[in-house]
Amino acid sequence: MLISRRTILRLAALGLTGVFASRCGSGYAAGKVRIGVLKFGTVSWELDTIKQHQLDTANGIELDVVNFAGEDATNVALLAGEVDMIVSDWLWVSRQRSSGEDLTLVPYSTAVGAIMVKQDSPIKIVSDLKEKKIGVAGGPIDKSWLLIQAMAKRDFEVDLPTENDVVFGAPPLLAEKAMDGELDAVLNFWHFCARLEANGFRRLVGANEAAKALGATGPVSALGYIFHEKWAQENQAAAMGFVKASTAAKQLLSQSDEEWLRLAPLMRAEGKELEKLRDRYREGIPTRPIAEEEADAAKLYAVLAAVGGEKLVGEAREMAPGTYWSGLTR
DSSP states (O other): OOOOHHHHHHHHHTTSSGGGHHHHOSOOOTTEEEEEEETTSTHHHHHHHHHHTTHHHHTTOEEEEEEESSHHHHHHHHHTTSOSEEEEEHHHHHHHHHTTOOEEEEEEEOOOOEEEEETTOSOOSGGGGTTOEEEEETOTTOHHHHHHHHHHHHHHOOOHHHHSEEEEEOHHHHHHHHHTTOOSEEEEOHHHHHHHHTTTEEEEEEHHHHHHHTTOSSOOOSEEEEEEHHHHHHTHHHHHHHHHHHHHHHHHHHHOHHHHHHHHHHHTOOHHHHHHHHHHHHHTSOOSOHHHHHHHHHHHHHHHHHHHTHHHHTTOSSOOTTSBOGGGGO
16 A cells, blocks of 8 residues: 555544554654554564563663554554554565655565465365355455466466456455355465464465466565664664564574463464464574565566556556665675
């Protein structure tokens, strides 16, 4: 979603950004990082780990987590300067940069959605999806859906949007419909896919597999920690301190099963679901040099621009330079 300055000012006039004032205040001690996140989103697992083990103070920052009810609200808050950082995708960053904003990102997770089918489903390969009922989370221009579409059309000669009954909906609702057998297959966000795996489903094809088929040399982070370049330049120690705290949290989560048991109540998961969420999260920890991710994202941008068009990327036909933060390569 592209959010203009005019929109921000209109929301402010309606009082929708004023809720931050009492919490955020007008001044901040050096090293404080305000991050806006969805209250029950998966990012909260990592941030809770940072706070629980004081990884923020160990790296010279004070992390202030500001919860929001929806993604659009976090975007508005960042553009309005009410928070220093949010989590969103690289495509949104590129579009904002092409419109004059100085947003940039650090990779957060390569975990992406997948098309899921029941274990006993006769659907074995992508071409078996033809004329099936498919649920899709995220809407018609969701990146995972577009990448899988492009791969299916090129490699399997299947035009998923026109040859199937496609149902768009909210992730929890589609997961429930898939469980009830109302859908032949469902493309959902990674954590819903993990829960489905724990309940008798298997992955048919993931967005990362589609991305590799379309030219990526490795996993590309679907999401990143996003901030203004100017803020990072003026607060270099805080920006790097946060990156180090995030890295330390990921290392702990990659090694400690006990930490996941501690997080279980926050995750609202237990047993097989907790294990699948843990394993898929670990698989999504970025390990590649940022330059490699940036190069692959640029390749995928061209594919997405061709399939999603102006509704997805705006007028820019190439990924904007600086989408990935250069501070990590210095």
